[in-house]
Amino acid sequence: MQAVVPTASPSALANYIVGTHHALLREELPRIATALRETGQAELYDAWLELAGFLSQHLAKEEEILFPMIEELERSGYSACLAGAMSQMNYEHVAMSSLEERVRQLSMRSSLRTRITALLDDLAVHACLEDDELFPLVRELAGFDGT
Ligand SMILES: [Fe+2]
């Protein structure tokens, strides 16, 4: 069954993202790293660690900087630096997709491929939800133009 994604307010959507997509990454990234270390696929393991390191910083920036700014916008009608913070996250989603693509390529013949693919597919949905749903909602509320 498809989950119902709350889009009533940007902060409701941000909280949903943290509770679902961020929580899944925090659970699965280290577990898959441990499993990969045991398979002896060094190149895939290294690529996974690089992606996991990138993501752990990215999630922290969203949860500690961007999402609190969104809450501030809803509370007070204004939040400084919000457009720049969204652009930075958008830029990071692009950078993340090339790390993700490398892991997909390297995991083609891995015994963990199904599990890796499931997590990367969820990551792609997650980034689209932020770029295509959350950020436009924030821009609308803040009165930014579409850029
Ligand atoms: Fe996120």
Ligand SMILES: [Fe+2]
């Ligand atoms: Fe993100």
